[in-house]
Amino acid sequence: MSVATRPQFVFDNSYVRELHGLYEPWQAATATSPRLLALNEALAHELGLDVEALQAPDGVAVLVGNATPEGASPVAQAYAGHQFGGFSPRLGDGRALLVGEVLDAHGRRRDLHLKGSGRTPFSRGGDGKAAVGPMLREYVIGEAMHALGIPTTRALAVVATGDLIERETMLPGAVLARIASSHLRVGTFQYAATHDDHDTLVRRLADHAIARHHPRALDAGNPYLALFEHVVEAQASLVARWMLVGFIHGVMNTDNMTISGETIDYGPCAFMDVFDPDTVFSSIDHGGRYAYGNQPVIAQWNLARLAETLLPLFDAERDAAIAAATDVLRSFTARYQAHWTAGMRAKLGLIGDARSAATAEQDDGADLLIDDLLTLLRAQAVDFTSFFRALSTSLRGDDAPLRTLVAEPAALDGWSARWRARLSAAGRRPQATAAVMDRVNPIYIPRNHLVEAALVAATDGDMAPFRQLLDVLAQPFDERPGLDAYAAPAPPSAARYRTFCGT
Ligand code: AMP
């Protein structure tokens, strides 16, 4: 372990400074022969980092954990968590480190974090390592989410360590360098609440979270309740955005849910192909707890666990604290519905932009149209992503793609007529509406078979398919010639897709 001499990063480590008791100072394991597999140049620029310096051996040494940059203060963060509903009081970074907090060119604070960087005091039985495939998977799906406008942690780099790690077979090891607005999790609050006799640790953590993610809470009558409300809103919005693109996180344990509202910990996640709320990809999710259609309810369940840790801060009197928490928690449903409805209306060309703030005025006709569509998509086993692009194509006068997607095309006729009637009643012209729809309905998503093919190639040393896939996914809404294979659903012959935790 050496100290890098050239300071590229400007660090200000508020977590370490303010939150004693929630981390263990630690160093990364040494990688034998690091090799940079992927560097996120756009993100590096955003952070004000010198790309060439990062690509040089000194830079790669920092990205893999072989060197600690000046000003960094690496720690393994402590957290607890409900995993599939069962509480573990001590999880923590078992194979990861917070290197430090970087201030970017605009003074914004971002965590620089390594994943796959070796054993820590939180490793339990694990080896602290990660394989090339799952780390590249987090990179590509995170970038796809970012390009879709969905809040997410982002990969800065993946570096192969040169070491083999033991899984079902021996696999090449890697470290992911990740950037996040913080790594504060619901599980961080659960750990603080479990290991704190006098509420001082939870209070310090809540103050830290307010400063980082919701400084305006300080103006509220009850800043801690305002913080909770802010997290409820951020998660309602986030999960609605997942649902609107068919994203299934796969392991929504409380330790995998952020306070910032960013998507985190891409393990067994995947995008749904055929619309079916029961869709589960994760091989370990036997009960379907984290199925597509359950995600909003699970988010609210996780937020209830967050509220429990904050009760003493909401009100000294327990009943009053519970009443206040319950009110805010209940608001999740309406907030989620508002985001979802506004997003679905946008997908159907019925309002402006799914990514703009929710504007869900009462409109029973539109809502019924949405409900009926979902029933149809499920009954007709329609590919969720392709459907909305085929719909805009039909507005341009070509019905063929739509009719190929639907098992019994005639089943769509009634719905389609109602939808078109609404558009014309609102005075919306077909061509303009089609264009607006294409701004919110992606044509390119990280299709499971494409991701898998890119990762298999990368594990064998060929990075070209991975780079090409990243390139396609960087502009998910713009149809480009020659990319038909990236837009198509998986061939029906493909085996039922299964994902595994990123270990
Ligand atoms: P995850 O399912 O990846 O979110 O991880 C859940 C918990 O298991 C976290 O505390 C991780 O740090 C820990 N963990 C996962 N994989 C490993 C590993 N290979 N070695 C040590 N700890 C791990």
Ligand code: MG
């Ligand atoms: Mg995790």
